Amino acid sequence: MGSGQWHIEKRSSFKNDSESIEAENFPENGSLSIIVLGASGDLAKKKTFPALFNLFKQGLLPSNEVHIFGYARTKITDDELRDRLRGYLIPKKGGSSKDLETVSQFLQLIKYVCGAYDAEEGFRLLDKEISKHEVSKHSENGLSRRLFYLALPPSVYPSVCKMIRHYCMNKTDLGGWTRVVVEKPFGRDLASAEELSSQIGELFEESQLYRIDHYLGKELVQNLLVLRFANRFFLPLWNRDNIDNVQIVFREDFGTDGRGGYFDQYGIIRDIIQNHLLQVLCLVAMEKPISLNPENIRDEKVKVLQSIDPIKDEEVILGQYDGYKDDPTVPDDSNTPTFATVVLRIHNERWEGVPFIVKAGKALNSRKAEIRVQFKDVPGDIFKCKKQGRNEFVIRLQPSEAMYMKLTVKQPGLEMRTVQSELDLSYGQRYQDTKIPEAYERLILDTIRGDQQHFVRRDELKAAWKIFTPLLHKIDDGKLKPLPYKPGSRGPEAADELQAKVGYVQTHGYIWIPPTL
Ligand SMILES: NC(=O)C1=CN([C@@H]2O[C@H](COP(=O)(O)OP(=O)(O)OC[C@H]3O[C@@H](n4cnc5c(N)ncnc54)[C@H](OP(=O)(O)O)[C@@H]3O)[C@@H](O)[C@H]2O)C=CC1
Numbered sequence: 001m002g003s004g005q006w007h008i009e010k011r012s013s014f015k016n017d018s019e020s021i022e023a024e025n026f027p028e029n030g031s032l033s034i035i036v037l038g039a040s041g042d043l044a045k046k047k048t049f050p051a052l053f054n055l056f057k058q059g060l061l062p063s064n065e066v067h068i069f070g071y072a073r074t075k076i077t078d079d080e081l082r083d084r085l086r087g088y089l090i091p092k093k094g095g096s097s098k099d100l101e102t103v104s105q106f107l108q109l110i111k112y113v114c115g116a117y118d119a120e121e122g123f124r125l126l127d128k129e130i131s132k133h134e135v136s137k138h139s140e141n142g143l144s145r146r147l148f149y150l151a152l153p154p155s156v157y158p159s160v161c162k163m164i165r166h167y168c169m170n171k172t173d174l175g176g177w178t179r180v181v182v183e184k185p186f187g188r189d190l191a192s193a194e195e196l197s198s199q200i201g202e203l204f205e206e207s208q209l210y211r212i213d214h215y216l217g218k219e220l221v222q223n224l225l226v227l228r229f230a231n232r233f234f235l236p237l238w239n240r241d242n243i244d245n246v247q248i249v250f251r252e253d254f255g256t257d258g259r260g261g262y263f264d265q266y267g268i269i270r271d272i273i274q275n276h277l278l279q280v281l282c283l284v285a286m287e288k289p290i291s292l293n294p295e296n297i298r299d300e301k302v303k304v305l306q307s308i309d310p311i312k313d314e315e316v317i318l319g320q321y322d323g324y325k326d327d328p329t330v331p332d333d334s335n336t337p338t339f340a341t342v343v344l345r346i347h348n349e350r351w352e353g354v355p356f357i358v359k360a361g362k363a364l365n366s367r368k369a370e371i372r373v374q375f376k377d378v379p380g381d382i383f384k385c386k387k388q389g390r391n392e393f394v395i396r397l398q399p400s401e402a403m404y405m406k407l408t409v410k411q412p413g414l415e416m417r418t419v420q421s422e423l424d425l426s427y428g429q430r431y432q433d434t435k436i437p438e439a440y441e442r443l444i445l446d447t448i449r450g451d452q453q454h455f456v457r458r459d460e461l462k463a464a465w466k467i468f469t470p471l472l473h474k475i476d477d478g479k480l481k482p483l484p485y486k487p488g489s490r491g492p493e494a495a496d497e498l499q500a501k502v503g504y505v506q507t508h509g510y511i512w513i514p515p516t517l
């Protein structure tokens, strides 16, 4: 390779050993069957099928190889399922006749099979339909690929996995594969997650299981490794000597939105923090992996998780928005938090003493997710700029994807005054011709390609539950109670006080405004 050239390793080459042997001997061009279990549900219509459609539009699911199956108990026909999905696929502004034609072509790839999640009959029928498709695509026995996407409540994972294992596997070990994507929440605490892992682990190899966390599919989350390890800038700064505190924040400006019944069983820590925000924290805090091989990356993530100290009660603020319990599916005495700020402390050489403040809340005053790395004050400051604010490096995950560095500059003009400004890389402006892919789209493609880098490994999951289980049990037992907060507010004031107590200094009077074109 000539100097100055980038070497970008193809994603499909990051396979585990047994799968690479298969791939070397058998080209992956047999029929591909994608089976969405729970096809009648919310996730399927809002995320899974639209992601498949986007891949189809880009030619990544060729109709001469791919067939899609929806499976659920609801008694509907193929056309009824297609009609339910159509509205989620057509562009919001209506779409051209070509767009509508593409939607129709995609919908024709979908077949619906009705059946229970624990009965042989439905899964035998499903297998028959998949096999029919494989024969019609002239797939040689063994070259066919079967991807099962469990868009289902976790309570049915064990029975569904058993059914797939017994009745729906790819038929030979000559090549091809069967892979299973499972959604979160994977368990409710350490013990239940481990039990679920053992049950499913008896049926499938780890290399066949894809535990999805859609935050790992977001563009700026995927950028974290590149940012940290391909830029000299950050190497000397990314540590306790320079960084005062790190915030990882998720805010939504709507409440449980008709999902109160589901949400109340889990709460904000299980819904957002234990998975999405903790995964982001791992990528911010981990050491450099020895290579981009998924196992090397996941090894480093596990080390960070295992280095997190037990959470202290006084470093937790919980909240519940007023009106949450008005939802008829939420019990009147619910103790479930819809907001939480938790301080995590990583006990290692790089991060000792640096609080990682993870915060998530529903029904707040804005919708955004971001990582905010706040640097320490400049020693021996001659400009007194401490009053104006600290340097911060902010990674805006959504909306308006961006990275910006808040820094102090001279206020242009005759006087020597300092002011807060920023170096701004806003994606909407910098990459105007690039459409940022949806997280689910990318992760489904990774599953087809056999790249597990952006999926959660069993030991990672275990370490993540270990951190939060004692806190979750205290909340479940009513020993810790959420504070009320007004919908549309910043959440309980005590959360801001906790942030300040552990070292975060807010820059008053400064607001980052995403640049417009
Ligand atoms: N919706 C979302 O935005 C997100 C969801 N998830 C996760 O994705 C998975 C699916 O979520 P979602 O689509 O919202 O869930 P739904 O409640 O919509 O359930 C999906 C389907 O599963 C079947 N189902 C529902 N409840 C039960 C039950 N108790 N026993 C057996 N079958 C049942 C229903 O199909 P039928 O009755 O026809 O068989 C339903 O259409 C969950 O694990 C969820 O946590 C993750 C991120 C976001």
Ligand SMILES: O=C1O[C@H](COP(=O)(O)O)[C@@H](O)[C@H](O)[C@H]1O
Binding pocket: 214, 252, 271, 272, 369
């Ligand atoms: O997993 C979940 O994520 C969504 C937020 O996802 P985003 O990609 O829009 O940030 C959240 O609303 C939901 O409660 C949770 O289950």
